[in-house]
Amino acid sequence: MTVESTAARKPRRSAGTRKSPSTKPELVQLLTPEGKRVKNAEYDKYVADITPEELRGLYRDMVLTRRFDAEATSLQRQGELGLWASLLGQEAAQIGSGRALRDDDYVFPTYREHGVAWCRGVDPTNLLGMFRGVNNGGWDPNGNNFHLYTIVIGSQTLHATGYAMGVAKDGADSAVIAYFGDGASSQGDVAESFTFSAVYNAPVVFFCQNNQWAISEPTERQTRVPLYQRAQGFGFPGVRVDGNDVLASLAVTKWALERARSGEGPTLVEAYTYRMGAHTTSDDPSKYRADEEREAWEAKDPILRLRRYLEASNHADEGFFAELETESEALGRRVREAVRAMPDPDRFALFEHAYADGHALVDEERAEFAAYQASFTDGEGA
């Protein structure tokens, strides 16, 4: 066969024309972008007893998380942080799922789960150590059952699965939640965590924030089926929830956690949301996506829609919003001051904790390093 004839031949079927095996994906939504409460026979019961105070709490969480996030972006621009991965636009997915958790549940985050960290009670300033470059994870994972941020994409889903296997062995009724994104869904580790959790029936919730973009690659570059449908092939349920709807995110996560606690094994939740900002402060989304897309998602803003609901249902008054504004500014100030005051680590910290039980080479090199450092002082003194 000649090259020409190959080129001339039409493909019998291209990936683009193949029909998806699914029908239109179903999206669990309890609050419309306009802030209207819609009924849902399956998931309403998980938020049926939510009080106005709790709703205001969710709103406060989202506003403060966004304020913290904006402050961190500014601090990066001012040179106080080396990098920042903004969660702008994903507040509802994170606060909704984060507030569904019990204290004894355990969280395995990516590096963007600032809202979940907030729900767990991790001081926001602690999150900034790694982005400032003073440590690689500045909190005790067991202090708040919130594991360290994981940078390598998808690795933490296996840790979550193993941890959940341990929970089951202990006979506890805690649940574990693993956060990851649409990009991570292509990683082998995520597929392996689905396999392990399924065959061991591990009490883990896989919470995938599909924010539509893995740096510059759209979700279409990762998958041909809606991501939540991946679960079916592994033998556990998957659900797509409106990730910009804090109430729906809360309800669906509660349902999934309940499944885990009652011995029904893993669940995949795909929170359909949007990364309104750049991947990180080093990224330039204008090179790969249109402004119109972002504008369309801004109309579905997670904070705006809860505000509309709170106002329409008279669950919050002007005083609440004004007070929150003050609190928000105070948080920004506190974070700014804390970061600026964050000292560089002692130079010998680089040898610390390389090993728990010590290592002869580390001891030797630390001593050499100390002697080298001391040689400067000696030189000046001589």
Add this chain to the structure above:
Amino acid sequence: MAAEHVTSTNMALAKAINESLRRALDTDPKVLVMGEDVGKLGGVFRVTDGLQKDFGEDRVIDTPLAESGIVGTAIGLALRGYRPVVEIQFDGFVFPAYDQIVTQLAKMHARSLGKVKMPVVVRIPYGGGIGAVEHHSESPEALFAHVAGLKVVSPSNPSDAYWMMQQAIQSDDPVIFFEPKRRYWDKGEVNTEAIPDPLHKAKVVREGTDLTLVAYGPMVKLCKEVADAAAEEGKSLEILDLRSVSPLDFDSIQASVEKTRRLVVVHEAPVFFGSGAEIAARITERCFYHLEAPVLRVGGYHAPYPPARLEEEYLPGLDRVLDAVDRSLAY
């Protein structure tokens, strides 16, 4: 009942590891054994034979066939307070787990500023000489020794296999435990009530005056044969069994080289960037004025591990090590 209390038993190296795992499972409820086929089958080398029957499927766990998943879930179990001992079925199968080992397991303690510990043992049957197919005969220890946060050990005999496994499981650091698969069936005395040597301390297994042979794992036995042959020619070789590749016991190597003034390092792994290279560099620094000859290395070539019919050409053998001994002594 017999009057004397027999504590020493003659057993094969594989059985010694089996007994050590059994003891660990028996004494610490947090110890788990995980891997492919480790349950009913007892592992492809039968190292875990009978353990699932006695300790149950909940503690001796057959895993899905996914190495990254095995190590990744072991990390999660360790975070929950367990002490998993995972088996990688063969040396050449560890690489799907390499990311989890290097990027996660090795660094978790440090990045948590010491808050979490990673007491995970990764057992890897390694090395050649058994006529296996591709990817079943490799010696990747240097690839792990290069990574801070990991400890890398390899026993050469049943007694060390038993005790080093006990110590590896008790370690709060991750230990990559390389088992010399061609020595699995070699027998030796194991005293289960002895006081073991420290895990990372090298042992002089034969004293000599003319040259030091340094080896670990499967090559220690070969070095004994080399020393026997050399003795017939009137040469007195000292043999040091390193036992640990990370950390390396440079003090013991230095002490021996200061005595013999000559050093040959033997391992199955490729010589290029192998552990012998690190030993040569450090010993040259430490013993520059003691050395009568450059440190020589005998090991695999910079070529993919060959098909079984060629492996004897690739692996260090009696004559290749003797040749290096002669070259060193000729300086």
